[in-house]
Amino acid sequence: MRTITFNELRKIKDSLPSGSMHRIADELGLHVDTVRNFFGGHNFKEGKSVGIHLEPGPDGGLVMLDDTTVLGISYLFTFKNRLLWKIN
Numbered sequence: 118m119r120t121i122t123f124n125e126l127r128k129i130k131d132s133l134p135s136g137s138m139h140r141i142a143d144e145l146g147l148h149v150d151t152v153r154n155f156f157g158g159h160n161f162k163e164g165k166s167v168g169i170h171l172e173p174g175p176d177g178g179l180v181m182l183d184d185t186t187v188l189g190i191s192y193l194f195t196f197k198n199r200l201l202w203k204i205n
Contacts, residue, residue, distance in 0.1 A: 119185050123157070123177030129188070130156040132195045141190050155187045 142149040150163040168183030182188060 119182045119188070121180055121182070122175070123171065123180050125176070126156060126180050126188075127177070129191050129195065133191060134194060137191070137194050140194070141187060144190060145186065152187060 138149050138152050141147075142152045145152075148163055148165070150158060151165045151167060154165070155167040155169060167187065170181040170183075172179040172181070
């Protein structure tokens with residue numbers, strides 16, 4: 118389990134390159150709405166719960182993540198995107 122603030126989670130989401138939600142979903146074999154739910158979405162008709170627990174607090178509150186797989190891939194996509202910007 119990992120704990121971060123909701124604002125940190127949103128910052129990671131906002132720094133992802135366009136199309137990343139679909140790429141993460143494809144890589145993990147998930148519905149894209151399940152990945153969106155990881156970042157605070159609420160579409161449980163198409164997507165599934167992703168094991169995040171929210172607690173009120175500063176910086177949007179605390180987010181406890183049961184599984185950090187989506188978070189890890191998001192970091193990789195963000196890093197790769199920054200690296201490509203520096204090269205070009």
